[in-house]
Amino acid sequence: MTGRALIDHDRLLEVLGAEGELMADTADGAPPGLTIPSRPTSTLADTIRHVGGVFRMVAARLRGGNGPVRWESTPPPGGALVEFLRGGLHDLVDELAAHPADEVCDTWWTLDRTYGFWRRRMAHEATMHRIDVQSAVGVEVLSVDEGVAADGIDEALTLWFAHRLSVIGVSGSAEFRVAVRSGDRVWLVSSHGDNKAAWRASPADAEKAQATVSGDPMVVYLWLWGRSPFSAVRITGDTDAVAALWALLRLATH
Numbered sequence: 001m002t003g004r005a006l007i008d009h010d011r012l013l014e015v016l017g018a019e020g021e022l023m024a025d026t027a028d029g030a031p032p033g034l035t036i037p038s039r040p041t042s043t044l045a046d047t048i049r050h051v052g053g054v055f056r057m058v059a060a061r062l063r064g065g066n067g068p069v070r071w072e073s074t075p076p077p078g079g080a081l082v083e084f085l086r087g088g089l090h091d092l093v094d095e096l097a098a099h100p101a102d103e104v105c106d107t108w109w110t111l112d113r114t115y116g117f118w119r120r121r122m123a124h125e126a127t128m129h130r131i132d133v134q135s136a137v138g139v140e141v142l143s144v145d146e147g148v149a150a151d152g153i154d155e156a157l158t159l160w161f162a163h164r165l166s167v168i169g170v171s172g173s174a175e176f177r178v179a180v181r182s183g184d185r186v187w188l189v190s191s192h193g194d195n196k197a198a199w200r201a202s203p204a205d206a207e208k209a210q211a212t213v214s215g216d217p218m219v220v221y222l223w224l225w226g227r228s229p230f231s232a233v234r235i236t237g238d239t240d241a242v243a244a245l246w247a248l249l250r251l252a253t254h
Contacts, residue, residue: 004111004112004116004117004120004154004155004158004159005116005119005120005151005154005155006147006150006151006154007147007148007150007151009101009115009116009119009120010101011147011148012116012119012120012123012148012151013093013096013097013119013123015123015126015127015144015148016089016092016093016096016119016122016123016126017089017093019123019126019127019130020051020055020085020086020089020093020126020130021086021089022130022142023048023051023085023126023129023130023133024082024085024086024089026130026133026134026137026139027044027048027081027082027085027133027137028082030044030133030136030137031044032044032045032048032081033045034136034137035136036132036133036135036136037132037135037136038132038135038226038227039132042132043136044133044136044137045081047129047132047133047136048081048082048084048085048133049081049084050129051085051088051125051126051129052081052084052085052087052088052089053088054088054122054125055085055088055089055091055092055122056088056091056092058092058118058121058122059088059091059092059095061106062095062096062099062105062106062115062118063095089126092122096115096118096119096122099115100115101114101115101116101119102114102115102116103115105117105118108167109159109163111163120151120155121155121159123148124151124152124155127144127148127152128225128227131222131227132227135227143218144218144221146183146216146217146218149182149217149218149220149221150182150183150185150217150221152221152224152225153180153182153185153187153217153220153221153224154185154187154200156221156224156225156249156253157180157187157189157198157224158187158198158199158200160249160252160253161189161196161198161245161248161249161252162189162196162197162198162199164252164253165196165248165251165252166194166196168251168252170248170251170252171193171194173193174191174244174247174248175191175192175193176189176190176191176210176211176238176241176244176245177189177190177191177208177209177210177241178190178209178210178211178212178213178241178242178245179201179205179206179209179211179212179213180212180213180214180220180224181203181206181212181213181214182214182215182216182217182219182220182221183216183217185200186200186201186202186203186205186206187199187200187201188201188205188206188208188209189245191244191245191248196248209237210237210238210241211235211236211237211238211239211241211242212234212235212236212237213233213234213235213242213245214233214234214236215232215233215234219232219233220233224249224253225253226249226250226253230243230246
């Protein structure tokens with residue numbers, strides 16, 4: 001295992017392929033105007049265009065080193081949306097599989113400048129949007145295994161909360177320290193003005209937090225990514241601190 005992930009990067013590449021195919025299979029034949037429940041302003045077609053475009057953008061970035069010249073988010077004339085998604089998926093998986101996970105490449109996180117970053121990032125991108133598509137179509141929303149969910153929790157906190165907020169220029173006066181517990185893992189999440197941080201912690205460290213969010217890995221994974229309601233997790237301690245964390249996560253992962 002290399003980079004920042006909690007699980008093997010070969011497993012993450014498998015997750016990307018399987019989740020992307022499941023998303024495509026679920027969307028195939030479904031009305032494109034269906035609403036995404038967790039994002040009422042987005043439709044099924046919007047989601048498929050977005051994910052297909054992201055897959056193509058990342059593959060182009062990896063091949064070219066400096067990113068694509070333009071964002072490709074629309075199928076060519078006469079092209080089907082689902083095939084646009086599948087084509088982007090296959091292109092990306094092939095590109096990632098052609099390089100060891102620990103090989104250096106361009107990313108947007110200084111703590112992980114490897115192909116493993118993209119295996120992880122795209123695995124969770126595919127998983128969350130597969131969940132969106134299944135929710136929109138009205139079929140059973142399938143869970144992922146606990147290891148994948150725990151890695152998604154870690155990514156949401158250490159990459160999106162601790163790093164992405166500063167990248168997009170979000171600042172504020174919120175101050176809190178919240179513990180996130182799931183399975184046998186603990187994270188501490190801290191906000192002090194413009195300084196946002198999240199790190200893997202011990203159970204003893206969690207005692208220093210104002211509040212604790214806890215739940216099964218899949219529950220917490222969905223909660224952090226805004227795919228379940230605020231009340232889906234167990235909250236002890238200062239609810240206002242957790243609400244501040246929740247609000248910042250919505251900005252980070254929007």
